Amino acid sequence: xxxxxxxxxxxxxxxxxxxxxxxxxxxxxxxxxxxxxxxxxxxxxxxxxxxxxxxxxxxxxxxxxxxxxxxxxxxxxxxxxxxxxxxxxxxxxxxxxxxxxxxxxxxxxxxxxxxxxxxxxxxxxxxxxxxxxxxxxxxxxxxxxxxxxxxxxxxxxxxxxxxxxxxxxxxxxxxxxxxxxxxxxxxxxxxxxxxxxxxxxxxxxxxxxxxxxxxxxxxxxxxxxxxxxxxxxxxxxxxxxxxxxxxxxxxxxxxxxxxxxxxxxxxxxxxxxxxxxxxxxxxxxxxxxxxxxxxxxxxxxxxxxxxxxxxxxxxxxxxxxxxxxxxxxxxxxx
Numbered sequence: 264x265x266x267x268x269x270x271x272x273x274x275x276x277x278x279x280x281x282x283x284x285x286x287x288x289x290x291x292x293x294x295x296x297x298x299x300x301x302x303x304x305x306x307x308x309x310x311x312x313x314x315x316x317x318x319x320x321x322x323x324x325x326x327x328x329x330x331x332x333x334x335x336x337x338x339x340x341x342x343x344x345x346x347x348x349x350x351x352x353x354x355x356x357x358x359x360x361x362x363x364x365x366x367x368x369x370x371x372x373x374x375x376x377x378x379x380x381x382x383x384x385x386x387x388x389x390x391x392x393x394x395x396x397x398x399x400x401x402x403x404x405x406x407x408x409x410x411x412x413x414x415x416x417x418x419x420x421x422x423x424x425x426x427x428x429x430x431x432x433x434x435x436x437x438x439x440x441x442x443x444x445x446x447x448x449x450x451x452x453x454x455x456x457x458x459x460x461x462x463x464x465x466x467x468x469x470x471x472x473x474x475x476x477x478x479x480x481x482x483x484x485x486x487x488x489x490x491x492x493x494x495x496x497x498x499x500x501x502x503x504x505x506x507x508x509x510x511x512x513x514x515x516x517x518x519x520x521x522x523x524x525x526x527x528x529x530x531x532x533x534x535x536x537x538x539x540x541x542x543x544x545x546x547x548x549x550x551x552x553x554x555x556x557x558x559x560x561x562x563x564x565x566x567x568x569x570x571x572x573x574x575x576x577x578x579x580x581x582x583x584x585x586x587x588x589x590x591x592x593x594x595x596x597x
Contacts, residue, residue: 269289269292272285272288272289272292273289273303276289276380277307280379280380281379281380282379283413283417283418283422286380286411286424287444290424290444291486294446294447294484294486295484295485295486296484300463379413379414379415380411380412380413380414381411381412381413381414382409382410382411383404383409383410383411384408384409385404385405385406385407385408385409385427386406386407387406387407387544387545387546387547388406388407388544388545388546388567389406389566389567390406390525390566390567391403391404391405391406391522391523391525391566392404394410394412396412396416396421396423397413397414397415397416398416398421398434398436398439398441399434400421400431400432400433400434400441401431401432402423402429402430402431402432403429403430403523404427404428404429405427405428405429405522405544406427406544406545406566407427407462407543407544407545407546408425408426408427408428408429408462409425409426409427410423410424410425410429411423411424411425412424416439419439420439420440420441420442421436421439421440421441421442422442422444423441423442423443423444424443424444424445425443425444425445425459425461426445426446426461426462426463427460427461427462427463427543428458428459428460428461428462428522428543429458429459430456430457430458430473430520430523431443431452431455431456431457431458431459432456433452433453433454433455433456433457434454435453435454435455436453436454437453440452440453441453441454443459445459445461445468446461446463446468446504447468447481447482447483447484447502447504447507448461448468448470448479448480448481448482448502449479449480449482450470450477450478450479450480451477451478451480452475452476452477452478453475454475455472455473455474455475455476455477456472456473456474456475457470457471457472457473457475457477457494458470458471458473458516458519458520459471460519460543462543464542464543464546464548465504465539465542465543466503466504466505467501467502467503467504467539468501468502468504469499469500469501469502469519470494470499470500470502471498471499471514471516471519471520472494472495472496472497472498472499472516473496473497473516473520474496475496476493476494476495476496477493477494478491478492478493478494479491479492479493479494479500481502481507481509483507489507490509492509492511494511496516497513497514497515497516498511498512498513498514499511499512499513499514499516499519515530518530522566525565525566525567526563526564526565526566527540527544527563527564527565527566528563529560529561529562529563530561531559531560531561532559532560532561533556533557533558533559533560534551534555534556534557534558534559534560534577535551535555535556535557537560537562537577538551538556538594541570541573545570546590547570547590547591547592548590548591548592549591549592549593549594550591550592550593550594551583551593551594552594552595552596555583555594555596560577562576562577564576570592574592581597582596582597583595583596583597584597
């Protein structure tokens, strides 16, 4: 894909003006490389901040924009001591950020967005957020998750995009299947209830069927179909996103969706599995020894409970200590 083309598409995605085809192209590009994800979310974070300034105080936008430009220019100058190839790569990325932000903010300030797509973000640590779709379907969005969907399902399919976790209750329509795109998965249903857990920070993704039937298509980073799995009620597919190996098993689906009732229930789960879940929900990174990660726990936490409270409960035997630094929590033996 041409570099200029993806810049243009990113700009349209940020301003909710991308067509369904452009949105598909964008998510294929996003999933093809970890650097693409880092690049996009860096742009989105800066753009969201600048957009808020633009709406709340337009006079501050110019000075904020100039400060951002200066910051990027200064960072570029610092990188001149690197090899010529790395410097050119960084300078190109900086120029791309400025181009995309300038384009998207121009649209925002001039109300050019036609709002064909809606993006809903639920902050880390938050209670579930309920989203009602045009067709009557309902989505419960978990913390640190993003749902992107069209205001109107105009094509042959009802297509949405998910990053994170959500419970879907889909209204049946045999003439227009409902499709969820989530990282390396494409989940197709007619009408059913199912849970998708696919945080970008997690090595595994899980699709759990509560009722009905779904078809799960697993694709590689280039978008090529690897295999398909049909799930029955109370079955779950756990996918390793690095190896593309999958496991189909029967489970207690009510434990899986306990978060929709403001609870997180763990039954005989390893410390490592619990930390992976907390890492996704609270958007933090845990560093712990392998020995600690193997210990088993059965416990229950409330949505919105602080990480300090949760770690204190897990540390009821006083067997470890932890240190918090920025977005990383390091756990060591006592």
